Amino acid sequence: MTRVRVQGVGTSNFGKQSLDAVDLVWAAIHEALADAECTPADIDAIFVGNVLAMPGTAQRALLAAGFARPPVLTLENACSSGTLAVHLGVQSVLRGESRRVLAVGFEKMSDTIDGPLPPDPSDPESAAGMILPAIYGMTAHRYMHRYGVTAEQLASVSVKNHRHAMANPRAQYRGEFSVDEVLASRPIADPLTLLQCSPVSDGAAAVVLAAADLDGAGPVVLSSEFESGAAWPARDDRVWNYELVERVAGRAFARAGLSRDEVDVVELHDAFTIGELMTLEGMGFFAPGEAGAATQEGVTTRGGRLPVNVSGGLLSRGHPLGATGVAQVAEVTWQLRGLAGERQVDGAEIAVVETMGGNVSGLSGNGCVVMALARDGV
């Protein structure tokens, strides 16, 4: 069976910026191709993750970068659009349809929005205010009530990820904040404050994936799983999407033959602080209700037992929707190659990436991708 290797990765800087989408994509592609030591002619197919751009934007960047006409599939799966692009690239190589593919994610959010994704006018609950910050806020209240988790524990996710981003020169935001400062930042959707919400971001990321028998080096994909989710029942005793994350992660660990305690570094979907906690628990790293205390104790900080979002995560590196999942794969690739500079997790051999894309209202469909990777030779 062919395995798939990440041969090269690249990203733009993240944050609101004047570069347009084509320039951002070009920067990410250029770096990824150079990193993989290949040219556009070596790429058999291209998978693009994007949510908001006008049709053809990615193709314009690809043509500017010298691609002639490989097939381009542009996927939209909300926040996990980029991870889905990587996942489909992996599948394409595994099936033998392609030998080497490019997965690209990008978003120029600042062109179209300056706050949360707007309500879907055709969804009465969304139109009435049930948009993502509100759903995450309600989820957080439920979670705090159910498990006795505290506002301080939630805030400690933000403190950690902003601190992690201090070592990431491409991050959108970074800084040393105290728990009190996080809690005192502007209220967005109680109990979530501004510093607990991912920002409006522009950015792009790209990865080159190749059959492991081709020349080249880089981490190997141990498993990649995708599932579209059912509606959130809203009356479930567990929080939003918990069940979907649990199921997809369970399959990804099983396929990879990994136990949770073999994982050295995790990039996961912390669009809001509550998201990181419930995802860690859904993925089986902590028992329900225990991720908050673990975060407070430094378990998920770089240097701790299970470093989570050492890039800064969506909260601090930024969350340009389509780019996010591809940037997560880029980050763990740097980690597994020992190239993450000041934010390197020592001796990282096994990494896991998770992204969950809910729709605007969150109350209906969503999708989740979980991927496990190993250092080359492990």
Added chain:
Amino acid sequence: MTRVRVQGVGTSNFGKQSLDAVDLVWAAIHEALADAECTPADIDAIFVGNVLAMPGTAQRALLAAGFARPPVLTLENACSSGTLAVHLGVQSVLRGESRRVLAVGFEKMSDTIDGPLPPDPSDPESAAGMILPAIYGMTAHRYMHRYGVTAEQLASVSVKNHRHAMANPRAQYRGEFSVDEVLASRPIADPLTLLQCSPVSDGAAAVVLAAADLDGAGPVVLSSEFESGAAWPARDDRVWNYELVERVAGRAFARAGLSRDEVDVVELHDAFTIGELMTLEGMGFFAPGEAGAATQEGVTTRGGRLPVNVSGGLLSRGHPLGATGVAQVAEVTWQLRGLAGERQVDGAEIAVVETMGGNVSGLSGNGCVVMALARDGV
């Protein structure tokens, strides 16, 4: 080798309407499932074509229709988004990954635009006015100059497709227009007048595709080809996208083992009148420069030798971007099953569908899908 059958099809009405996207999708899915005599539980995967909707819209409709959690892939490939969804569904069944899939296309354009797709601000040529009507207009001038094609011949495409739509109760527009009336309608991008441009449309379409060895009836897919295009060189002696259409259609005919004169009915991408002519020639149905005269002579009218766009085409049935390609497949399925009512092409046994998706400026990437289908048992 498994073959793929279209087991059932459905569409909404087309045209600006108050139904929201979820209702439109629901109508199309409901009809397609009933037509295929199957339920959501019989569907292994879902492929969605859409350009403009908010994330999750299709999933909301799918959940409303009773789907639990099959994988949903949402594709964006401009005007050929829907055909690409069908193409990927066909590939999924051919590969044996799925036994029965649903392809859905939809668009609620009237929610977001009331004229041509707006310029891409990051593309200087687009921002300066080089948007789709302008590109098609320039293409038309070049074509008329090169081949001596007349404005009356261009207009005859509109006359024919509006007349065809008289027999399509779900079409957005229909009517008996004279060539003079078409030419006298409001100028949009010289030489193209209002009645030569496809409208802003809302609509949805769905098809159920299944392995041909499953119980069920319906046309068989003989071939389905997709390619992403290079930039239009603008200095090419041939018109925009001619080369891409030629290449993809050539492969689709070769794979199907068909000659052009075996085709009984064609649904193709007439976003503008010039598009129908150049596509007919690019596909090899007519020599360069000859499709206009053939149209004027009635060759492509229902009852003629090669009926083209008997549904009314994009010009008259409407062009809800993501829905268009799926609606084309639905139309030829009705034709091949003898269920097209007043617009039935007698004895139709072989059909071809073509959709070309260019980006907003048209000057960079695009993609084309061509598909050949045969009546069950042929």
